[in-house]
Amino acid sequence: MLAPPGGHRSAHAGRRGPVHGANRPSARGAYHWRVLFQEYDPGDFYDEMFMAAGHPRDHYARLYRGLHALAPSAFAGKAARIDDLYRSQGITFDHHGKEHTFPFDLLPRVIPADEWAHIESGLCQRVRALDMFAADIYGERRAVSDGVVSAELLATASGYRRAAHAVRPAGDRWIHLSGIDLVRGDDGTWRVLEDNARVPSGLSYVVQNRAFMRRIFSEAFERQPIQPVEHAPQMLRDALAFAAPGGPAGPHIVLLSPGPFNPAYYEHAFLAQQMGITLVEGHDLVVRDRRVWMATTSGRTPVDVIYRRIDDEYLDPVAFRGDSLLGVPGLMECMRAGTVSVCNAVGVGVVDDKSVYVDVPDLIRYYLGEEPALAQVPTYRPDDPDDLAIILDRMEHLVVKAVDGAGGYGILIGPVSTARERDEFARRVRRNPRGYIAQETIALSRAPVFLDGRFHPRHVDLRPFVAYGEEPRVIPGGLTRVALTEGSLVVNSSQGGGSKDTWALTTAGAARGAQR
């Protein structure tokens, strides 16, 4: 453990730290600064904001200085106002029958322009390859015959849908919106943790967080070259329009939601409204003459594109789960007939299968002939005997995940597990090797989070979104998720995670900002 930074700083008083420089605003400001970051210890982790205690990274310097002018009570007041905004606008998610707000941290997460450019190109490359992979699996299966992925792996992937073989999505596009989870470990390298290619959620928070930040903390934006995110719904809409069976000119697009009791209902309503498309539930849609219609006050209106926010197996009770009340009977038939597009395409879950993840770098090489730009987390598959031996041997250092788990459930975090939990997981892994993967534990980077009147370091990850119509386009920034519990690595909103506004900086904007 390092010495408390408060004492550390006073030992060098007058020599280091921007607060002691010539531009120091006031003695009062200095006091505030000391309170907000008092005892803030970056520790042994990679800290997004600080190189060392009291030494912010370059891209955080302006923000850090700006905090001088702010009393902790003023900062706390802003934080409370944001929470109130979320509550009064009903921006909540349902969890176990109660409406919760998604905790929001006021200090933004800043990504410097060069890092963002790297992430952006890496994501485009990855999504391009995943999309080609989906088309291939449900088409010629070249990757299988060429030995890049095993047929068995695909056949046992929970996201694999035999019914999808008969369907060729318009424009051969499969993954219209994806959320690729990135983390960085103590070496500062960005790594892909997992791909979400089915129905990734969180995009509304990217837009809404920014809007609230502008309202409540506008002074933080001064002279910062931040890429805007307000057009994100429009980017998604473009991608959906690209998928229309009759071409992208004026298609009728709807968002299919399970309804107000779904945890993400707020997001469905927000995105539908922002994109100017109709929010429908399964019972609003009906299939007649191999076409999907929606029931309006004046009769039936045809639907061209369905942005669905429900899983494959609930989409069509005729083709999949007969007990589903959320879907539209006969929908698959319409897709086969090519009269309607479903986004993301049915069966696309096979590409974000946690076991397939291991093969993604090879898939990028195979389809694009390029080296993967983004690193991955070293991963082991128990169905490989060598890997299994490693897993059983090193379980206390690994994170073991169920391949069909989501939301941070069904997961063993080795370093904080008990021997009993490890035995239990070892048993499960042996019994069902295809059902699990194991990954090296990444010491997730941390960022300052405002809790109880000052900043504390907490682990963060990043979910950027990629909208893929004609070309993949990355929505600048993405959703930074925060594990609010000290030491916790689980950032999922259902398990006490929060979020931050995420600033992707641009160099072009920096020049513009400096001129003002």
Add this chain to the structure above:
Amino acid sequence: MLARVAEALYWTARNLERADDTGRMLELSHAFALDSSGDPAGPGVWMPAVIASGGAKVFTQNHLRASERSVVWFLTFSEINPNSMRACTMRARANARGVRDALPPEVWEEINSLARAVGQWTPRRLAHDGVFTLCRIMRRALHQVEGAMDAEMRRDEAWHFLRIGRFLERASTAARLLEARWRIIGDRAIAPGDRVAPDEWHALVGAAVAPAVMMAAAPGALTAEAAVRLLVADERFPRSVRYSLDRVEDSLLELEAMGAAGRRNTGRDLVAEARNRVYMLDPLPVGPDLTRFLDEIQERCNLIGTHIASCFFDYRHEDPTGHDRQRPQAARQAQN
């Protein structure tokens, strides 16, 4: 527009209007209890409010007598009354939440804030702050909701379904309120042209009607006839039956012009008939005739409501796959 969304908007507006109307009735009873020379705890003071809310049966099953305490609680927060102000507000919110993408954020935000405010009231606070405070919060919130709708919304289907819900509820409740108010005055026969005492006047038209409004509408005197004409037949008073039915008719006409109903009959003829009944009021019905007349108005409003539902919301689609699918009903009230 989606049939489900239209229905939810319609019920959002109806439930909000009903909550506010109940508040108005409470205020009125309260004012009368204070002004009245009679027994403030007498059944004639508070029971009419319960009857006007349509909850007489439930009330008498659960309460021994209609006192200020029991009635205020019953109409505001009671769990057993499906038309309490709280229940109506929560239903309005549930409906609005299900279609929030069809509402401007400001409108949804106001409805949500109102429901949050009402949800936080406790029996203690009601006793402490009084029912007036609650009614005022309710009314202000409703003004904000309606103001936001008027200022922000495009005059499309959504706007008209909200408007129809609001004014159909108001027309029907206006008749019901007048009936209840008439009861407050009691059995004393009032003939056209009879002057009424100021406290009775209060009981009839309520404090919400500013004297200036009254003087403009009926220059002259505080007569029973003037009160009835104002509340039923006034063409320009936004809380009269006539005015409300006119707005419903306008909106149906607009919906037809937009092609929202296809070729179906929207029930505009039913509205026109009802409106013609309140058009002239000549001669003015009195005594039991008035009661009968007001009953008839309510019945006509119910018919209009049923017709609108079958024309716009009850859009059953035949399902060729034979799957039995039911559309969940919008959270409405049991018709009273």
